[in-house]
Amino acid sequence: xxxxxxxxxxxxxxxxxxxxxxxxxxxxxxxxxxxxxxxxxxxxxxxxxxxxxxxxxxxxxxxxxxxxxxxxxxxxxxxxxxxxxxxxxxxxxxxxxxxxxxxxxxxxxxxxxxxxxxxxxxxxxxxxxxxxxxxxxxxxxxxxxxxxxxxxxxxxxxxxxxxxxxxxxxxxxxxxxxxxxxxxxxxxxxxxxxxxxxxxxxxxxxxxxxxxxxxxxxxxxxxxxxxxxxxxxxxxxxxxxxxxxxxxxxxxxxxxxxxxxxxxxxxxxxxxxxxxxxxxxxxxxxxxxxxxxxxxxxxxxxxxxxxxxxxxxxxxxxxxxxxxxxxxxxxxxxxxxxxxxxxxxxxxxxxxxxxxxxxxxxxxxxxxxxxxxxxxxxxxxxxxxxxxxxxxxxxxxxxxxxxxxxxxxxxxxxxxxxxxxxxxxxxxxx
Ligand code: PMP
Numbered sequence: 001x002x003x004x005x006x007x008x009x010x011x012x013x014x015x016x017x018x019x020x021x022x023x024x025x026x027x028x029x030x031x032x033x034x035x036x037x038x039x040x041x042x043x044x045x046x047x048x049x050x051x052x053x054x055x056x057x058x059x060x061x062x063x064x065x066x067x068x069x070x071x072x073x074x075x076x077x078x079x080x081x082x083x084x085x086x087x088x089x090x091x092x093x094x095x096x097x098x099x100x101x102x103x104x105x106x107x108x109x110x111x112x113x114x115x116x117x118x119x120x121x122x123x124x125x126x127x128x129x130x131x132x133x134x135x136x137x138x139x140x141x142x143x144x145x146x147x148x149x150x151x152x153x154x155x156x157x158x159x160x161x162x163x164x165x166x167x168x169x170x171x172x173x174x175x176x177x178x179x180x181x182x183x184x185x186x187x188x189x190x191x192x193x194x195x196x197x198x199x200x201x202x203x204x205x206x207x208x209x210x211x212x213x214x215x216x217x218x219x220x221x222x223x224x225x226x227x228x229x230x231x232x233x234x235x236x237x238x239x240x241x242x243x244x245x246x247x248x249x250x251x252x253x254x255x256x257x258x259x260x261x262x263x264x265x266x267x268x269x270x271x272x273x274x275x276x277x278x279x280x281x282x283x284x285x286x287x288x289x290x291x292x293x294x295x296x297x298x299x300x301x302x303x304x305x306x307x308x309x310x311x312x313x314x315x316x317x318x319x320x321x322x323x324x325x326x327x328x329x330x331x332x333x334x335x336x337x338x339x340x341x342x343x344x345x346x347x348x349x350x351x352x353x354x355x356x357x358x359x360x361x362x363x364x365x366x367x368x369x370x371x372x373x374x375x376x377x378x379x380x381x382x383x384x385x386x387x388x389x390x391x392x393x394x395x396x397x398x399x400x401x402x403x404x405x406x407x408x409x410x411x412x413x414x415x416x417x418x419x420x421x422x423x424x425x426x427x428x429x430x
Pocket of ligand 1: 061116117118119121144145146147206211239240241242266267276
């Protein structure tokens with residue numbers, strides 16, 4: 001059989017790029033399949049390098065809440081590019097963007113644009129350390145906050161012991177300043193604070209866990225974090241790289257009514273271009289250079305083309321509040337439909353999510369933390385993924401990711417997803 005274009009590209013890529021990809025998830029390792037090389041996208045659909053069409057539920061891993069090649073974003077990008085792609089000087093659009101974000105997210109008084117979620121997180125943590133004069137940070141198991149040294153840390157050997165590097169190349173000393181806690185476990189975080197009194201600069205959390213599959217916060221969890229951090233002089237950071245402008249136009253903080261001290265953003269805020277941002281309390285953000293002693297900079301920060309894309313995306317979302325209602329309804333329909341299908345076939349599964357996010361865990365559930373997420377039958381997930389991909393449905397190849405709905409997914413798309421899921425779940429050997 002002749003090889004496909006995707007296979008040819010992957011073979012060549014592997015000799016030139018580590019693993020053939022510029023970000024590990026794209027290698028499709030967990031499903032043992034040749035990566036899909038994307039050629040084109042439009043609305044809810046993409047076409048690969050061989051011309052095969054998929055309904056896309058990866059959505060670039062979150063940014064594309066409006067779908068692929070959304071016309072107002074594409075137009076804004078083209079217009080901005082014609083005026084110059086980068087200046088390294090401030091531009092009016094950066095002021096507009098900052099104004100828009102501070103208007104939309106209650107509690108964000110100042111904001112600094114960067115170029116990725118990773119950069120937003122590492123900068124926010126530096127600001128928190130600079131502001132508090134403390135070094136330790138707490139993160140939750142199963143939450144992902146980008147690939148900065150402090151955040152590539154797994155739990156130590158016991159409660160409240162120093163974190164261990166989760167990647168080669170991360171200094172043990174850096175990892176030791178990061179403590180890890182079980183998601184949704186307020187008792188554990190209380191113990192961590194008791195063991196490290198006056199040492200913790202910040203607690204960083206995904207207000208909805210979306211990097212261990214989707215794990216919503218238990219009632220009272222975010223409120224509890226708010227209380228405990230405030231009582232201990234530590235800052236609370238909401239990493240809203242996924243939830244920001246996805247759960248609602250006012251982000252997860254507005255959605256849940258819990259106000260952290262700092263926020264990190266990415267994905268949707270760039271409309272599909274490389275953008276991140278961090279912001280929050282004026283007194284904390286005033287620590288950032290050139291105003292204060294916490295250094296952080298970027299040649300392409302606030303890039304005019306990227307700002308135009310993000311501004312167009314956020315403006316479209318703000319002007320069309322119905323989008324969120326429709327996304328929520330379709331998300332609910334998808335989750336309820338899947339639930340019914342797995343029950344029908346007696347498959348142990350737990351479909352979780354919120355608004356436009358969903359995950360199918362192949363375990364009875366509910367999944368409230370990473371240890372519970374890890375109980376999912378990942379081999380079964382891989383079989384489900386392959387069955388769906390064969391039918392033209394593209395989901396994240398890893399179990400521990402979210403399924404992203406976008407405004408371009410129609411009721412028919414959801415219906416087709418459910419028809420395919422029924423076929424796969426009912427198939428022999430599944
Ligand atoms: N935080 C969260 C919650 C994320 O999901 C991600 C990326 N998936 C990041 C940070 C890192 O963002 P980036 O990949 O843009 O560096």
